[in-house]
Amino acid sequence: MEVSYLVAQEQVQGKIIKGIGGFYYVKTDDHDEVIECKARGVLRHQKIIPTVGDEVMIQSDNPGEWMIESILPRKNIFLRPPVVNVDIGLIVFSMTNPKPNLLLLDMLLVSSESQNVEPIVCFTKRDLTSTAEEKEIKEIYQKTPYKLFFFSQNDNHTMDEIIAEIGGKTAFMAGPSGVGKSTMANYLCADQTMETGALSRKLKRGKHTTRHVELLETKNGGFLLDTPGFSSYKISEMIEPEELREYFPEFPRGKCRFKSCLHKNEPGCDVKKAVTNGEISSVRYEHYLNMLDEIKKEHY
Template sequence: MGKIIKGIGGFYYVKTQSADETLECKARGVLRHQKIIPTVGDEVMIQSDNPGEWMIEAILPRKNIFVRPPVANVDIGLIVFSMKNPKPNLLLLDMLLISSEIQNVEPVICFTKRDLVSEKEEAALREIYGKTPYKLFFFSNDDYPTMDEITRKIGGKTAFMAGPSGVGKSTMANYLCADQTMETGALSMKLKRGKHTTRHVELLETKNGGFLLDTPGFSSYKISEMIKMDELREYFPEFPRGECRFKSCLHKDEPSCCVKEAVNNGNISAVRYEHYLSMLEEIKKEQIR
């Protein structure tokens, strides 16, 4: 049994659990007949018919699967934004949080370039996201203790990075996967070995047994295509549940709304609430067309 960490040209490279080695495998014909395509991240059963020849016998049930880039069984999404240069787009950040949760991925918020902002600017971001249950990290490129914390957070799990360009994802990934060579700015492997040189999706091993996807290609999905208006509130975990006068309360114009009251009392970030209203309106426009 093992995990597919790379796939190129019909060959799949499986990191085994027992022997801690990577084996080149092909998929059984029965998988093709069943139209099951092995995907990077899949947990698989393998067997050898001949010495040195390994076959993927079966693919275990998936926790989730993504299309772009193709990867399965992602546990954690590292949502990476800089605190300055570029200024963080918090609406996009909140969309990425929701996109992660919809796919059953635990989001972890990482704010980089801490050395470029004042304590007041950092406090403003902590005020917004400190009211949520999400794990928060604030750090600079040379803040190795914090990046070690992130490494421990994804230990034994599969993670991806998402966020805009120029925020330090490559530098961060280089630290998390210190024993592998990556191109700063591209988050891609320099393939210096083997006969395969085409671009591909690959899981890179982190320092403590986790895996990090080698592409920054994740972005927020179109929220209106994934959830309905009355489902959006469930993806704001700091919103109180079942305390409004009306069970169907959308936390917008209804009277005796506990969420609006919590915003007024400062228990919920006004910024997050405004983003909620913005997304709610977007879903309404898209779904009534």
């Protein structure tokens, strides 16, 4: 990564792609360069901590000395790992070895929805399973607005379609281990000379090396968070019972008899009617009830 030491009296806008040891590395919007910066003292006094993913304004008064002057409003913020302004969540599961845990998948979808992140669902190892199993999963999620991708390890055409989805955006990966997230990340960021199999020095470091969050550039100007194992959040820590229904986009809105309907035991529930009619997947509905019970236990 080349670091620039130009001087600019005018402020320059860019994105923080890495932060380590009090230094922040900003990829500028107008030029293909990365600039090493420190945070202006006023930000520290305001207890504002620059974070990877931040859109910032930077300025240089002396050669080699760039300062972060201000941080633009954030779209969202995550704590594990610390990153902001995430646009897309690549939710990655395999069709087999391990078999997909669809409850976990739906929890990750809800987590993404609650943070204003667009989820894209990716199923790997397509060649190791049957068309009937793929059809079964498609029938569950075709009633949702989520984009689904099924592919095998060497299916570069589908991988290129996924790259097109994250062009110019910031994405993270989430999903269980052993599903091919590292192989997928290596392809998305192929220009960075990744090492498939052992992940890469960029994507996975030894246990004794310093860990820092970094955004890696994808092939078409997007960014991918450098950790393929993005943490899932405990649903009950994020969402109130009355909010959960809002994160199932296929549920009809405002048609139940009671405005406060939780779609469980209430009479005149339009969601339960839609499940009975096959308009909503019974699997997704059961997962909704499971999550609702979990949230209630924590809140009441």
